[in-house]
Structure formats: C-alpha cells, structure tokens
Amino acid sequence: MSKSVTTRNNVQVIGRGDDVIVFAHGFGTNQSAWHHQVRAFEDTHRIVLFDHVGTHGTDLEDYSPHRYAALESYSLDLLEVLESVRARNVFYVGHSMSGMIGMLAGLVRPEFFRGMLFIGASPRYLNSPDFKGGFERKDIDELYKTIEQHFEAWASGFAQAAMGPSATPEMVKDFSSSLLALRPDIAVGVIRIIFESDYREQITRLKVPTWVVQPLNDFAVPTAVGEYLARTLPSGNIRYVPNQGHLPHLSAPNEVNTLISDALAASALAAA
Amino acid sequence: MSKSVTTRNNVQVIGRGDDVIVFAHGFGTNQSAWHHQVRAFEDTHRIVLFDHVGTHGTDLEDYSPHRYAALESYSLDLLEVLESVRARNVFYVGHSMSGMIGMLAGLVRPEFFRGMLFIGASPRYLNSPDFKGGFERKDIDELYKTIEQHFEAWASGFAQAAMGPSATPEMVKDFSSSLLALRPDIAVGVIRIIFESDYREQITRLKVPTWVVQPLNDFAVPTAVGEYLARTLPSGNIRYVPNQGHLPHLSAPNEVNTLISDALAASALAAA
Numbered sequence: 001m002s003k004s005v006t007t008r009n010n011v012q013v014i015g016r017g018d019d020v021i022v023f024a025h026g027f028g029t030n031q032s033a034w035h036h037q038v039r040a041f042e043d044t045h046r047i048v049l050f051d052h053v054g055t056h057g058t059d060l061e062d063y064s065p066h067r068y069a070a071l072e073s074y075s076l077d078l079l080e081v082l083e084s085v086r087a088r089n090v091f092y093v094g095h096s097m098s099g100m101i102g103m104l105a106g107l108v109r110p111e112f113f114r115g116m117l118f119i120g121a122s123p124r125y126l127n128s129p130d131f132k133g134g135f136e137r138k139d140i141d142e143l144y145k146t147i148e149q150h151f152e153a154w155a156s157g158f159a160q161a162a163m164g165p166s167a168t169p170e171m172v173k174d175f176s177s178s179l180l181a182l183r184p185d186i187a188v189g190v191i192r193i194i195f196e197s198d199y200r201e202q203i204t205r206l207k208v209p210t211w212v213v214q215p216l217n218d219f220a221v222p223t224a225v226g227e228y229l230a231r232t233l234p235s236g237n238i239r240y241v242p243n244q245g246h247l248p249h250l251s252a253p254n255e256v257n258t259l260i261s262d263a264l265a266a267s268a269l270a271a272a
Numbered sequence: 273m274s275k276s277v278t279t280r281n282n283v284q285v286i287g288r289g290d291d292v293i294v295f296a297h298g299f300g301t302n303q304s305a306w307h308h309q310v311r312a313f314e315d316t317h318r319i320v321l322f323d324h325v326g327t328h329g330t331d332l333e334d335y336s337p338h339r340y341a342a343l344e345s346y347s348l349d350l351l352e353v354l355e356s357v358r359a360r361n362v363f364y365v366g367h368s369m370s371g372m373i374g375m376l377a378g379l380v381r382p383e384f385f386r387g388m389l390f391i392g393a394s395p396r397y398l399n400s401p402d403f404k405g406g407f408e409r410k411d412i413d414e415l416y417k418t419i420e421q422h423f424e425a426w427a428s429g430f431a432q433a434a435m436g437p438s439a440t441p442e443m444v445k446d447f448s449s450s451l452l453a454l455r456p457d458i459a460v461g462v463i464r465i466i467f468e469s470d471y472r473e474q475i476t477r478l479k480v481p482t483w484v485v486q487p488l489n490d491f492a493v494p495t496a497v498g499e500y501l502a503r504t505l506p507s508g509n510i511r512y513v514p515n516q517g518h519l520p521h522l523s524a525p526n527e528v529n530t531l532i533s534d535a536l537a538a539s540a541l542a543a544a
Contacts, residue, residue: 076348076376108351
C-alpha cells in the first residue's frame, strides 16, 4: 500500500556539487526533457529530477482525477520530493505548469528555495474583463473536446503549436510522441486544471527571487503575461529567450542554459 | 490584490500558554464551532483559530472551484496559516474534512506538528470492491443532485443526520443555519471534493502521532472506517466518544475535551 515518494515520483539525484538544482517538467513531457540542462550542469551541480504523477513513466495507479484536481496537489508532491532528498536552499527550474507548482511550494516553504526560474509559465490562461491571459473560454472548451474526441490528431497539432514554427521536425515528432504516451483521460484532466487555473493572487506573495524566462511567441503564454508575472512577483525578473515556442529548454537549449547560469550566479550572490 | 493570510483565513490567536493548539473546522461550520474547546483550553494554551476559504465569514471572492478543487489546496492554506503565526510544534485538532487536510500538511511539514487529533475524519467515503467507506456511488450522486436542486431542504435533513438522534433541536437548528449560510455552489463543491477523496495511500506515511476520535454512530464515518484510519496511520490511536453524531465537539463537548486533554498530555510526554 505505502509507496515511497522516491518511487512514486521517479526521483533521481545526479551530478556533482554542493549546489542543488531541481528540474520540474511541464505538461506532456517528463524528466527526460531536461537532458540538455543535465549535460550542462551535472559537472558542477547536484541535480534532482522527478516525474509528476500521471506522467508516462510513473505508475498510473497513483493518479486519480480527484487527488490531482488542482496544481496544489502537485506542489505537495514537490515538497515531499524535496524532503525525500533532504534538499534545502535549492534552485528550482520549472517548466510550464511546474512554474505555478513551484510558486505554490515556495509560498509554504520559502526556506527550501534559494531561487526559482520559470520557463513558459502563466498564472492565468483565460481572458476575462480584467485580464488578458490569451485564451477565450470557447477556445478552451473546444480544446477539451478535441483532446477527448481526437486525441491522436490533437497531439500532433498541439506538438507543432507548442514547439513553434522554428523547431525541427524531429523536435515536433519527439514532443508529439511524448504527448501520445499520456493516457488520454489524464491528458485532458491535466490540461483542464492548467487552463482553468488562476494564481494571480498567490504570485503577489512569493518571497523567493524568481526569474521568468519568456520565449518569444510562446503559443501558451503571451509575452504580456510573462511580463505581468515577472512584474507581479515581489522578486521577479524577466529574461527573454529569443526563440519561438513553449519548450525552449528543448528547442533553444544553449540560450536557456545561459539564462539558468546567470540566474544561478545572481541568486548565489544574493544568498552570500 | 495581495491579501494577507491572516485576513484571508480570519486567523485568530487567543489564550495563554506556551503550548499551541490549532483548531480546524469541518464542512458546514466555521471557527465558532470550537467555542466549547476554546473555553476549556484558553487558560492553559495558546489557541489558533481560522476559517477555511469559502466558509461563511470569509471573503467569497477568495474562493474558486478550481483553486479549491481538492483538499490539498486547503492544506497549503493551513501551512500558510501556521507560518503566519509562526506556530511550531503545535497540537492540531481537525474536524471532518480537516482531518485529511491536517494529515496532508503533516506529510510535508511533520516538524510543525507535535500531535494531531481527528474528529469524525475519513480517508475514503465511497465503497469499492476493496474498501467499505460507507457510501454507494449512486447515493453520493443523489446527494449532489439534492444539494444542487433543493439546498434548503437538504440543509435541514443533513443537519439532523449529521448531529445524530441524540442532539437537541437547538443543536440541529444551529448547524442547519450554519449550512444555510454557505453559498450553495460552494457547499456542493466542497461536499464533492470530500466524498470523492481517497487518501488511503497518504495516511500510511504520516509520521505525526495521531489520535482518531470516533463517535458512535457517525453517519459520515462508519466505526470500521475510523478504526481502519487509526490502524493504518503509522502512529495512530483510536478513542471512542460515546455519543452519536458527526459533531461531538458540539454535541458532547465534555467527552471530547477530556480526549483532547489526554492526547495533549500523551503527546507532551512523548515530546519530552
């Protein structure tokens, strides 16, 4: 019955160094999406990798739509992952949904985190009279229906849109395969909690220094939303990655690695 | 935009003493449900009271069904409440849904809690082939429909069932008024996440010493479920309160206060 957190989340600790970086993957990928970053930082840092429950590669018995009905559940898992490896004072890198997951974890355990870097993160996707998140309600409802009814066709279209026009066909194919490895009901469940989320209030309270990495032309996160996020976080900084697409750690690894290096150095200075 | 946790959750700190007790209310009540316990412990303990978001008495603007789509969200709020009053090493008393909320908080911050006492708590309400939670799927679906369509009629019936046959008419009326003070969509939203929940795996991992207070004839929690909970928690103890109903802190306050006193003493000894 009882399963260790390490097993549940496929926790891996690799690399050499006292400084710890935690990489948290976004929707449709798993920890393997960080291979470029692992290669760049494993000689100088201890690296914690894990998979969110429900991702391909985890035991899908651990997933239930009720247990994972909100990003808050993933942030509790993240805190358990950090406890399981006794990580403290870590630098957290979160892609997409893992931006807000890290933020929520940082609200309750700020002392766990020396700094955070969000790639393609958004506190709110839907448009409303007072906010332009980028998506209309009817488009989102259409999206849910498409995933439910035409999962395979949706995956290839979504992969192309997410990777952006500048990605190679191979990158698109990889991400598409990764999406297709998801169980369709889990994919739509997770997409739903992401697109329905609204963390505009919570981000005003995060005390951890944070770098918002905003790709140019990210279909999921309009530049204005990334700028809003950076401006609203009490210690937010924005950095642009001159690349299209929602997964620049895969499609523009060198640029992203440089931004991570810079943020690591800045947060080490601030902590010293 | 930013609101303090103290304001959001109506956090109150009262009483005298070094020892801290946190009381967390269940569905349909708010912090005022603890008045018998406050009177009994305020001369000897520091007492932290708060309301869950969505409860009558909180700003309903803070509630959204997506933000509060699972008990995990409430447990993050609880951790923020404890941070906001710098509470450490507390004794936590949680009623009904606040049992599992405390348990989830204890998984990620065990060092916050010296002990926990759950009143009328259940890790799983639904029956399934491998578990008898007490409720059939069709009964639960019927319940959701009734709350949605006949909120007022439902509230008075639910109040009677919850308080149990031995409660005075006044107690039933009080609880019924408290239920009617809820916004109906919030009531059904919260009832839903409670009855759909399944924390059988998580309870196997709670390291905090816990007392399970099981009322006799609790309509929401069969005695066998309370016993399962106590047996499955690594440091679980069961205590029966010889009273019917799901809210013994209101209907049998002396008995409950004695159980709290005993658990406080036992957990102080264990910590010493």
